[in-house]
Amino acid sequence: MVPPELDPIDERVGPQSGLNRCMQCGKCTASCPAAFIFEGFSPRDIMLRAMKGEIESLVMGEELWQCAQCLSCAARCPRDCSPAGVIQALRIVALRSNPNIDHMRMIEDGVKVNLMKTGQTILPDTLVLPNDLLGPRTRKRYKASAKHRRELGYRAEDSRRVEIPEEDLEKIRILLRETDYC
Amino acid sequence: MYATVPKDMPKDDYYLLKSCQAGSWYPGIEKSLRYVLSTIDANFLDDPKQSSCIGCANHIGVTPFLPIVALNARNISLASLSGKRNVVCNCPTCYSNLKDCKNILDGSSAMRDRALKAMEKAGLEYNDSITITHVSEAYLANLDRIKAKAKYSLKGIRAVTHHGCHYAKIYYRDVASGNFERPTVIDDVLSGLGAEVVDYPERSLCCGLGFHHIMLSPDYTRAVTRRKYSGIIEADPDLLVTMCAGCTLSLDMCQEKVLQELGHKKDIPVVNISELMAILLGADPYLVAGIDLHGVPVEPLLEKIGVEGTR
Ligand code: SF4
Ligand code: SF4
Numbered sequence: 001m002v003p004p005e006l007d008p009i010d011e012r013v014g015p016q017s018g019l020n021r022c023m024q025c026g027k028c029t030a031s032c033p034a035a036f037i038f039e040g041f042s043p044r045d046i047m048l049r050a051m052k053g054e055i056e057s058l059v060m061g062e063e064l065w066q067c068a069q070c071l072s073c074a075a076r077c078p079r080d081c082s083p084a085g086v087i088q089a090l091r092i093v094a095l096r097s098n099p100n101i102d103h104m105r106m107i108e109d110g111v112k113v114n115l116m117k118t119g120q121t122i123l124p125d126t127l128v129l130p131n132d133l134l135g136p137r138t139r140k141r142y143k144a145s146a147k148h149r150r151e152l153g154y155r156a157e158d159s160r161r162v163e164i165p166e167e168d169l170e171k172i173r174i175l176l177r178e179t180d181y182c
Numbered sequence: 183m184y185a186t187v188p189k190d191m192p193k194d195d196y197y198l199l200k201s202c203q204a205g206s207w208y209p210g211i212e213k214s215l216r217y218v219l220s221t222i223d224a225n226f227l228d229d230p231k232q233s234s235c236i237g238c239a240n241h242i243g244v245t246p247f248l249p250i251v252a253l254n255a256r257n258i259s260l261a262s263l264s265g266k267r268n269v270v271c272n273c274p275t276c277y278s279n280l281k282d283c284k285n286i287l288d289g290s291s292a293m294r295d296r297a298l299k300a301m302e303k304a305g306l307e308y309n310d311s312i313t314i315t316h317v318s319e320a321y322l323a324n325l326d327r328i329k330a331k332a333k334y335s336l337k338g339i340r341a342v343t344h345h346g347c348h349y350a351k352i353y354y355r356d357v358a359s360g361n362f363e364r365p366t367v368i369d370d371v372l373s374g375l376g377a378e379v380v381d382y383p384e385r386s387l388c389c390g391l392g393f394h395h396i397m398l399s400p401d402y403t404r405a406v407t408r409r410k411y412s413g414i415i416e417a418d419p420d421l422l423v424t425m426c427a428g429c430t431l432s433l434d435m436c437q438e439k440v441l442q443e444l445g446h447k448k449d450i451p452v453v454n455i456s457e458l459m460a461i462l463l464g465a466d467p468y469l470v471a472g473i474d475l476h477g478v479p480v481e482p483l484l485e486k487i488g489v490e491g492t493r
Contacts, residue, residue, distance in 0.1 A: 007246070008292075009248070009291070009292040009293045009296065010246075010247055010293075011247075011286065011291060011293060012247065033387060033388045033402075033406055033409075034392075034402065036405075036409075037401070037402055037405045037406070038402070064243075065243075065394070065398075066399070066402075068388055068391075068392030068393075068395055068402060068406075069241040069242075069347075069392065069393065070347040070351065070388040070392075071347050071348065071351035071352050072347070072351055072386070072388070074351065074352070075350070075351035075352075075354045075362050087243070088240065088241065088243050088247075089247075090243075091242075091243025091244070092243060092244075092245075092246050092247075094243075095243075095244065103398060104242075104243075104244060104394075105244075107239075107242060107244050107394060108239075108244035108245070111236075111239045111244055111245060115233075115234065115236070119233040119234060120202040120205075120233075120234045121202050121234040121235075121236050121237075121238055121239050121245075122202040122203050122206045122234070122238060123202070123206055124206045124207075126206065127206070127207075127396070127397060128397070129396065129397075129431075129435055130396075130397065130400050132400070133396070133400050133403060133404065133435065133436050133439065134435060134436070134438065134439060134477070135438030135439040135442060136438075137438055137477075138435055138437075138438045138439070138477035138478070141474070141475075141476070141477055141479075142435065142477060144474070145475050148472060148474040148475050149209060149475070151468070151469060151472075151474075152209045152210055152213055152469065152470075152472050153209075153213075154205065154209040158205075159202040159203075159204075159205030159206040159209075159234075160200065160202075160205055160230070161205070161209070161212070161213075162228075162230045163230070164230055164231060164232075164233065165230060165231065168230075168231045168233075171256065171304045171305070171306065172233050172253065172256070174300070174303055174304040175249065175252045175253055175256060175300050175301070175303075175304050176249050176252075176253070178252070178299070178300035178303045178304065179246075179248045179249040179252045179296065179297070179300050180248070180249075181245070181246065181248070181249035
């Protein structure tokens with residue numbers, strides 16, 4: 001794990017973020033569906049702590065992952081701040097610094113494998129819906145989706161009808177390596 | 183309230199930016215999109231070289247921004263050099279993410295320099311002469327052509343709409359109709375085709391997907407879809423129309439259980455705008471629009487519209 005420090009080239013914590021001008025009015029929190037549901041979650045509070053430089057406590061906390069990235073906070077902020085963008089940048093720091101978020105690192109690894117293999121972020125088997133969100137009829141229909149996918153001419157293992165040509169995949173892999181991602 | 187900045191909506195010469203979410207969950211959305219553009223004789227390119235935009239991993243917060251900017255520098259350049267320079271996004275997250283990347287690449291910053299250096303290493307040159315729109319805007323721009331070729335109308339159908347947050351709330355000044363609090367792009371398309379579009383409370387609320395939430399914190403998805411549907415059932419619609427595969431997934435797959443809990447007996451078919459346009463233009467609802475992949479059966483809507491041959 002590396003010490004939690006903001007990435008100086010990440011513009012989401014630069015001047016556009018609003019970390020120099022948030023006035024703590026709370027309009028973001030009032031607009032936030034995650035604040036409505038998760039007790040204690042507040043984009044206004046995240047802005048305050050980030051402005052005070054409390055990066056370590058922010059990246060170690062669970063609340064960073066409770067934001068649903070709906071961007072209501074940024075759209076409604078009277079000072080054009082983006083708590084959502086600050087949260088995105090902090091999440092990347094947390095992945096390197098917080099030992100307790102292996103479940104997020106699993107998603108990180110899954111996305112990397114998908115991108116290197118196919119040039120896609122999401123593949124048909126990347127997201128599996130939890131059974132208890134689905135009613136009985138929906139569950140049955142959801143189970144049959146692989147079959148209906150084939151009827152439409154799409155394969156089970158790719159989100160693309162026509163895969164990306166190999167020589168282009170090679171370029172994509174170079175870009176991912178040259179940006180220190182893979 | 184922000185005034186809507188009128189913007190040119192390109193009517194033709196589209197570069198189709200395919201969505202990995204749509205391709206994974208509702209491939210019928212993508213098939214429908216191609217069907218609609220072909221049927222109205224719009225020129226478009228479906229380029230297999232285009233990569234994913236990585237927008238969803240960007241929001242989940244599991245992929246740093248730099249590789250995302252680099253990969254989209256390539257996508258933007260592909261479109262610029264293709265002769266089809268109006269990038270039309272199937273997914274609102276692709277739409278806003280691509281705009282974010284284009285802004286970085288057209289500015290000056292360390293992020294831009296590093297992304298372009300990676301492009302150089304890959305033997306690619308950055309080239310930007312594109313416009314970026316969402317496919318619903320392309321339908322609005324081509325409403326006359328769609329109306330002229332439509333086999334069915336939405337007359338007598340009560341519809342509600344849900345615009346993706348990443349369409350309305352990120353580039354909120356660019357919303358093509360209405361404003362970010364009350365975007366009306368889909369509304370305009372539907373009413374142009376005869377539907378009665380009705381309002382409901384919580385129109386601008388998130389769909390409940392939240393990317394990783396639907397898997398890791400389903401309590402969020404459950405609570406938000408419940409809040410959303412509490413408003414929708416007040417309007418008692420025949421149909422809910424979306425513009426995003428992710429919103430479709432959450433609102434469609436969670437509906438049965440939520441409506442049961444709310445004591446609402448009537449299904450509300452959830453269809454993506456592309457699927458609906460294709461069906462109205464005469465596409466096979468099963469083999470093009472892929473309605474079997476939906477959680478809520480779409481057949482009751484098709485019967486109301488008068489589409490024959492439903493199973
Ligand atoms: S709405 Fe804007 S200014 Fe107000 S607390 Fe939130 S981020 Fe700060
Ligand atoms: S983006 Fe996150 S913090 Fe902002 S309003 Fe939506 S859920 Fe809340």
